[in-house]
Amino acid sequence: MTRALALCALVAALVAGTATAAPSPADLESELVCPVCGTTLDQSDAPIALKMKRYIRQRLAAGASEQQIKAELVDQFGPGVLAEPPKSGFDLLAWLVPLGVLVAGAVGVGLVAWGWSRRRGEEADDEPVALDPELERRVDAELQRFES
């Protein structure tokens, strides 16, 4: 019991540590897009991308949070600078619509598969089982013998 509690405490500490860890420049560079070339900052050497990378380093060194830096860059360059659309407001649709389509597709495939399996089952029930002629002859012979 004590060992289990210690394990839980360790996991909680690790999770908390991960959640509060300071973002690295590399993390942010992969989540922001160069406004001129359209690729993420870590993939771009365009002059404006280099300036943005420098800005990120300076702001991180000044203690700014990831969200603060993103908000400042969105203010300068617009929401197109974010590699992923925000998970709020109208932009939430960009996350929900593909998920909805995936769920609808899975339901559709499930329904069709269920329909097919049901039909095959019904066909199997309807079809008379044909006996082997030799077996049928032997069964008839046995029945006649039993009745006589």
Next chain:
Amino acid sequence: MTGKVQRVGQVIAIAGVAALLGLLIWKVAFDNEQGAADKLAKGELVHAPPFSLDRLDREGTLTLAALRGKPLVVNFWASWCGPCKDEAPVLQQTYERYRKQGLVVVGVDVKDFREDARRFMRRYGITYPVVYDGKGSTIGRWGIQGYPETFFVDRTGKLVGERIAGAVDIERNRETFERGIALALGDQS
């Protein structure tokens, strides 16, 4: 029941494919909006696309409509662009030289940090009006393909002369630059 489910599935699949096909046809057939630069290059009569943007040289916003009646040189630039540095003194000299004739040079700083742009303006002594378009909202309507690019607008708001892609007043485009200014001022000679 199963036949019905299968038919519904088929209808949904066909409808999905038809919708995608329709979208493709619409994109190819109708989504060919051109920027002002393309229309100008074809010789079409084009009005300068309007904008309303925050100023970098002072507080407030500047609209193109507020400059109607004045000949304009509209220059799209950014502080990180090399050729923009080369042409900055030329644009400032042009503004000073033709200001008495009513010509206004308007700088549109695109996809840039505001502070970098202000530093650039201080460094090159720019005193003409400069607006900030960090989001690039003017790019599509004007048909900007690179930086810098320069347009000439006459007193009626029409684009005149040729769009200059690259730094202005260099050997390659000196005549085009001077002709654009003359046309904007209304000098047909």
